[in-house]
Amino acid sequence: MTLAEKLAALVQFKTVSFFDASLEDDSQFAGLLATLPELFPVLHSHAERMVLGDRAVLYRLEGSDPTQKPVVLCAHFDVVPAQDTHLWDEEPFGGAVRDGYLYGRGTQDIKVQMTCQMEALEHLLASGKVFSRTIYLAYGGDEEIGGVRGAARIAAWLEAQGIRAAMLLDEGSPVADGIIGFVQQPLALIGVAEKGYMDVILEARGKGGHASMPPHHTALGVLARAIVEIEEHPFPAKLTRTTREFLDALARLSRSPYRLIFRFRNLLAPLILQAFTRMPSTNALIRTTCAPTMASASQKENVLPDIARAVINVRIMPGETSREVLERLNSLTARHGVSVHVSAPEYVIEPSAESSTSSEGWRMLVRALAISHPEASAVPFLFTAGTDTKHYHKIADDIYRFTPLIQTPADLNGVHNINERVSLSNLERCMRFYMSLLEQC
């Protein structure tokens, strides 16, 4: 079977995860796990396989040198639903190839990564490679809904064994082609840190009653003022270590005048922060962001609301805490008589630590890229979305979030969207990256 056929085989399992577990089809998840030994027989004859519940599988390949710390490669085998299936050029769970592209859910996020990691090991083991480091493959089946049954269980198992890895690599930003405006060449954006996550509820109370004799401000009006207050007072912009290193890399790679601006980043920080604030994609790199996403008030057109609520989706900058963020939101909204509280404390995720860019793990990634993607430069990056890595912070010295797929802005559009697809050449190079990485282990 070819690499593309193996990925297509995994795409065909409808491993769609939902917060409402009753909507999930357990047989699809079990089917996917059961098919892996057929797809990757050499790996399965060499590695120990541990199934830790129905949404987690962990592989262990014993290294020959116990003094060297292990390496953990992660991915997830659940996917988001495929809405608007009639708009797709190919079936979202068909695994069809058309014009050099393999279509389907998971071809970018992120069955592609799982397939390429396993196939890389398949090749290396078949060629007789002996690893000095122990290698773990850690795959969860519920990343899209928080990773509690998947990554969290695997992390708990690893922690209980006292395992401390040199490096853990999970999905993340891509080899960006034309995504970062200041640079012409592709950039391998390696996520060395990840923002935190919190949903906050704003609540305004009023007096219910008939809408024909309203007060000057209904509960909904008061709530709206508080929302505007938050939008008009964004969190302070700052350059974290990751962003400073990102700018240093851009100073080497970008054209003038950016080259000079980034080189003098300390002196010109106010200018850079102002420029980054203008675009949502760069604004997210320099501050905690607040997105009002949901609102509710009266159930009926002519009835005054006695309570109005809004949800603010917050992404927290490394170096800040959910508590500090909540305090600031409180100070902004209290004068309007609007209360603030966390929607679901169990889903609050604090921002990650910032991983090293001088570790052996980082150097391994750079050396692998030099072989698989020599046209791209490795650049440290702040990953603004969430991954399973939030569960793994106790078991690795350094955590990186990177998916070795070349992505243009158009390609990125396919993630969680219609026509998710990967080109066959991109797929091949993705596998090449993991081979080059694992060859160093």
Ligand SMILES: [Zn+2]
């Ligand atoms: Zn993903």
